[in-house]
Amino acid sequence: MNKNAEIRELVMVRLSTFPSDKKICIGKYGELSREDMIKHVSNEDEIGKKIIEIELAYLRALKEGIVS
Amino acid sequence: MFLITRPRHDDILHYLFVWSTELIDLALKKGKKVVDLSDNKANKERVAGILDKTPIRFVMFNGHGDDNLVMGHRDEELIKSPGNEKLLRDKIVYCRSCNSAKKLGPDSVISGADAFIGYDSEFVFVYEAKSITKPLDDKTAALFLTPTNTLVSSIIKGNTVKFSYEKSQELFRQNINKLLGSATSDEDRELIRYLYWDYSHQIYHGEDEAKY
Numbered sequence: 001m002n003k004n005a006e007i008r009e010l011v012m013v014r015l016s017t018f019p020s021d022k023k024i025c026i027g028k029y030g031e032l033s034r035e036d037m038i039k040h041v042s043n044e045d046e047i048g049k050k051i052i053e054i055e056l057a058y059l060r061a062l063k064e065g066i067v068s
Numbered sequence: 069m070f071l072i073t074r075p076r077h078d079d080i081l082h083y084l085f086v087w088s089t090e091l092i093d094l095a096l097k098k099g100k101k102v103v104d105l106s107d108n109k110a111n112k113e114r115v116a117g118i119l120d121k122t123p124i125r126f127v128m129f130n131g132h133g134d135d136n137l138v139m140g141h142r143d144e145e146l147i148k149s150p151g152n153e154k155l156l157r158d159k160i161v162y163c164r165s166c167n168s169a170k171k172l173g174p175d176s177v178i179s180g181a182d183a184f185i186g187y188d189s190e191f192v193f194v195y196e197a198k199s200i201t202k203p204l205d206d207k208t209a210a211l212f213l214t215p216t217n218t219l220v221s222s223i224i225k226g227n228t229v230k231f232s233y234e235k236s237q238e239l240f241r242q243n244i245n246k247l248l249g250s251a252t253s254d255e256d257r258e259l260i261r262y263l264y265w266d267y268s269h270q271i272y273h274g275e276d277e278a279k280y
Binding site: 024 | 133192265268
C-alpha cells in the first residue's frame with residue numbers, strides 16, 4: 001500500500017467515529033454525513049482531499065503540541 | 069452604521085442567518101443603526117448601493133465565498149477582487165464565509181479597508197441534524213459559532229479588531245480544551261479537528277487598532 005492509500009485508510013477509520021447524529025458543513029461543499037465523508041475520501045475527489053487536509057492539519061497540530 | 073448580509077438559501081446559511089439575529093439585537097441595543105440585508109435583499113445592487121452611499125463603518129458578510137469574493141442570495145457575487153472591493157474603503161469587514169481572507173481580504177485593505185477579518189480556507193462547522201429547525205438550541209454548532217459571534221459582538225461593543233480577534237481565538241481554544249477533557253465522549257472528541265481548522269484559518273488583515 002502506498003503512502004497516499006495509507007493516509008486515506010487512516011482518515012476513513014477516524015471518520016468512522018464521527019457522530020452519526022451530526023452533519024458537517026464544509027463551505028461550498030455543503031452538508032455531509034459521516035457516510036458522505038467516508039465516500040468522498042474513498043473516491044479521492046475534491047471534497048475527500050479537503051477532508052484529508054483537515055485531518056492531516058490536526059495530526060500535525062497534535063505532533064507539534066499545539067493541541068494536546 | 070452596521071451592515072449585515074444574511075442570505076438563507078441553504079441549511080448552512082440558515083444557521084448563520086439565525087445565529088446573526090443576536091448580533092443585530094446587540095447593535096440596536098448599543099444604539100447603532102443597522103442595515104439588515106436578509107434573504108433576496110442580500111444582492112449585489114443593494115449591497116453596492118448601500119456601501120457607496122451610506123456611512124457604513126462595520127460590515128458583516130454571511131455567505132459562501134472564495135479566495136477573491138463573497139456571495140449573497142443564491143450565491144450572487146457581492147464583492148469581488150479585482151472589481152468592486154474599493155467599496156470596502158474605510159470599513160471594518162468580517163466575512164463569515166470560506167476563503168475570502170486569502171485574496172479579497174488583503175486586496176480590500178490595499179484598496180483602503182481599515183481591517184478585514186475572515187478565513188483563508190473553508191469555514192467549517194458541525195451541527196446536530198435534529199436541530200435544523202432550532203439552530204440556537206444546537207450545542208454542537210455553538211462550539212463553532214459562538215467564537216465567531218463573539219468576534220462581532222466585541223467589535224460592536226467598541227473593542228479593537230486585534231482585541232476582538234484574540235477574544236474569538238481564545239474562545240476557540242477554550243472549546244477545543246473543553247472537548248479534550250475526560251468527560252467528552254469519543255464521538256464528540258472527533259469535533260476537535262474541525263474546531264482547530266477554523267481556529268487556525270481565522271485571520272485578519274489591516275489595522276490592529278481599528279474600532280467601530
